[in-house]
Amino acid sequence: MSERNVLELDRVTKTYGSQPPVHALRGVSFTVRSGELVSIVGPSGSGKSTLLHILGTLDRPSEGTVRIDGEDVAALTDRRLAALRARSIGFVFQQFFLSEHTTVLENVADGLLYGGAGRTERRERAAEALVRVGLGDRADFRPGKLSGGQRQRVAIARAVVGRPAIVLADEPTGNLDSRTGAAIIELLHELNAGGATIIMITHDGGLAAQTPRRLQVLDGRIVADSAARSMEGV
Template sequence: MATNVLELERVTKTYGTRPPVHALRGVSFTVRSGELVAIVGPSGSGKSTLLHILGTLDRPSSGTVRIDGQDVAALSDRRLAEIRARSIGFVFQQFFLTERTTVLENVADGLPYGGAAPAERRERAAEALGRVGLRDRAGSRPSELSGGQRQRVAIARALVGRPAIVLADEPTGNLDSGTGASIIELLRELNAGGATILVITHDGDLAARFPRRLHVLDGRIVDDSAARPLEGV
């Protein structure tokens, strides 16, 4: 049975400018293990703030955030860092790969530091590269790869720690349409293999390809496709 890996209850975020900016206004939703979700909305809708809250990079002004069953709102910065390392994988529009190290080393650097032996770290990094179709490029430098391959390395790095959730922020934003489509197809394949993935995007056409869509506008969830009645019911 699928479990809840992410729960938000009446989450708000207000920035203390004058007048105050209400970036999130009572956001509530739940993501279950194995879901593939697009969070879509225009610039200024609150997507970036929501990403920071989901990734424990920022704290809500009010409300409850649970990740993998743990209420994270009142935890110390150190405990939040531990949760990020253990439970959340990040993929960004920029690849953020280290050019002076190999692809394998870049992916291994995504593992939480928990005392794993170097051989185990390399083995898990090779396994993650295999999941994104790049095991044969493990010894390459990022500069030797195409943009699509570099994004696949970034995805492997997010997956290597076997997190409860992968958050992808505009993962196709720096890619041409054909390469971007291949990255979306990869995310769908990884989801079919059990990964829980949330993709933040402003692209409605891209979001339409996902089985669940959360539409954000003016700091609120204005539509959740999971909440719609099934056709014919």
């Protein structure tokens, strides 16, 4: 596994309002290396959603440092931050967010719209990504013709097509039955084995237990990191 850090958080806090302030994150620090598969697990209200927004550069911290693929987020203008997000982060959400009026291939190719690739290259890379997720034979279908599990595979293909430094998966099995959800988790493991760095946000401790590294969030703090325990045993 590469030792390159693709994500670094150092004493990150996020506070909303002032009367009284709401402390959503309280001094969060951790590092993710290239090629890791990490779950961030915690109950509702623990700070997971706020942390997801920070990791995805959709929100900025009140204090502390966030580095994505070596870039200090605080030093970037909104335009450069959007470019970093498009280049370095792939998103997978439980709602899929697919366009019903375009084909599966076009949905995936849209993940490259802001990367500067031409139409032919976008379509070729989208076709390759669909093969990776087991949907090479569904490229010309529209999302409405697919099952929930297949739609999530399309969303995952769109997230990885740009070969981002990090794939953020927010409750990726939340809208799926248990059998289909298990297949999606297996796919994430396969993509990780192929080199993808994946961070999965979940409230499900059972799903988190299936990942090599687990970060537990409670009251805006990281209260457990399985990697830290592993290091103690070395």
